[in-house]
Amino acid sequence: MSRRTTADVPGLVAKARSGDARSVARLISLVEDASPLLREVMALLAPLAGGAHVVGITGSPGVGKSTSTNALVGALRRQGKRVGVLAVDPSSPFSGGALLGDRIRMQDHALDPEVYIRSMASRGHLGGLSWAAPQALRVLDAAGCDVILVETVGVGQSEVEIASMADTTLVLLAPGMGDGIQAAKAGILEIGDLYVINKADRDGADTVRRELRGMLALGERPEGSWNQPILKTVAMRDEGVDEVVEAIDAHLAHLRDSGELARRRALRAREEIEAIAVTSLRERWGDVHARTELDVLAEQVVAGTTDPYAAADELLATYAE
Amino acid sequence: MSRRTTADVPGLVAKARSGDARSVARLISLVEDASPLLREVMALLAPLAGGAHVVGITGSPGVGKSTSTNALVGALRRQGKRVGVLAVDPSSPFSGGALLGDRIRMQDHALDPEVYIRSMASRGHLGGLSWAAPQALRVLDAAGCDVILVETVGVGQSEVEIASMADTTLVLLAPGMGDGIQAAKAGILEIGDLYVINKADRDGADTVRRELRGMLALGERPEGSWNQPILKTVAMRDEGVDEVVEAIDAHLAHLRDSGELARRRALRAREEIEAIAVTSLRERWGDVHARTELDVLAEQVVAGTTDPYAAADELLATYAE
Incomplete structure (x- = not known):
């Protein structure tokens, strides 16, 4: 990861815009490094x-988030869309490159020039999402991505934060993981715009669906509000994935029409x-090298x-003086 | 929990100072409610x-935090000290009274006029510690507590925040819980000023001690720095608890002598x-009822x-205008 502080930013932006993956990567690095060029x-x-539709993908470990993301990228590419993937790992103190990891995780698409894949560590307070994540989204958006998939690697509270960045939040579940209860606990039920039960060829998929439907029915919804669909996939075999893309598109249309x-x-x-x-402000107050008013x-x-x-x-x- | 906004604050403070438990409770409620009288x-x-020595007590669920806190209160009372207990529950949306819970948890001391026990929910951002916790500490401190034990009820990241409020942080472990690795993961190893292996009559206590000693030895420490002791207790039978109090006192003396x-x-x-x-500032910016500059x-x-x-x-x- 380069830490040079000089760069032809307008040139980089123009090249990113025209689809140059290296320029996109370089811009995200500038953002992540809080480079002087950030502004x-x-x-x-x-x-x-x-212009981009930001889709957050959350779910407990083991439900097949990476596989599902990979399959969704494939389905979106079949529609000719330019796709960005931002994988946020709240547990990792390292950010930036993670190139090898990216290639392994998304090997089906690593060489596709219309797919940008980026891993980011979370450096936020208390394991929260990196402050840089919204800026990285903006880079991918400006680079002409039609859809950006934001995926949490790992677990925890950042899932709710992912949802706060996304236009559409997809909650992944899988049979036999006690997910219903877990989801309810984690507050995931409130954040899902659509639910996907992956590994639906396994026993228990219908139970998960029934439980989930029951829990969703408990929540009150104002008239005209979005009816969260529950879909089934076997992402590993690409089953049901096109239907998920359709549901994502339908949600975007709903968001547009409703003003949401x-x-x-x-x-x-x-x-x-x-x-x-x-x-x-904190930076101004908190200069640790000088003895400050604080x-x-x-x-x-x-x-x-x-x-x-x-x-x-x-x-x-x-400060106000 | 009263939400009256009138009160004879100087009178309450004077009564709290002289040891009136109800006035202490009332002051903490004023603080928790963000009452207009807060300032x-x-x-x-x-x-x-x-004047109070603030001791944070952290550890995974099941290590015996409540029992240990209860035993420590007993040991401190044997020394004639006035003791405050602040139990912070990050998972609970409810705060304030929780009186019944307090009485059950600390029934040995609930009627002792020299022991103040208070439960607080965490209302902070993302499950972090309540902003009110430091203010509640200040109430207990001003009320003349010699020692205040701050205990997290529940799990998670707030443990690190507890440590940031405490003068001395006590990390509790127990045999057979894979605690060594868990502690290392949670970043607890860096925050402990002393370590207590509770349930030390069980198999594996020495293994935990050895593992912990090994991990602590890995960290570099500047000369003259505190050597974190590892103690053993069976809090349920009050074994080893006086030694923990001694170690807590020794740490306070070290903190004083070193300027730390x-x-x-x-x-x-x-x-x-x-x-x-x-x-x-956020309140000024974020008035949700008015259309703000933001x-x-x-x-x-x-x-x-x-x-x-x-x-x-x-x-x-x-804002600066």
């Missing part, structure tokens, strides 16, 4: 993004702006001469 | 806090101030007429 990259990408797409994306942009603003206030709190709320007011007042 | 409470507590106590507490105060300031910026980002970084700059500039 230039983002400013140039802004008018180009917004604009609402979701505005919410996402809000969160993104807010997170960047907060990070920027350090002085912290010592006063420890000494009991002020309290943390009064100190926070003072910190904000200092 | 008054915190300002009055500030000069009174700082002041450093840790200043860091904690920094994080607290910063979190309050960020929360306050909403306008978010729509511009969606439309591609600006990018999130430029939007964040604008948001901050608006």
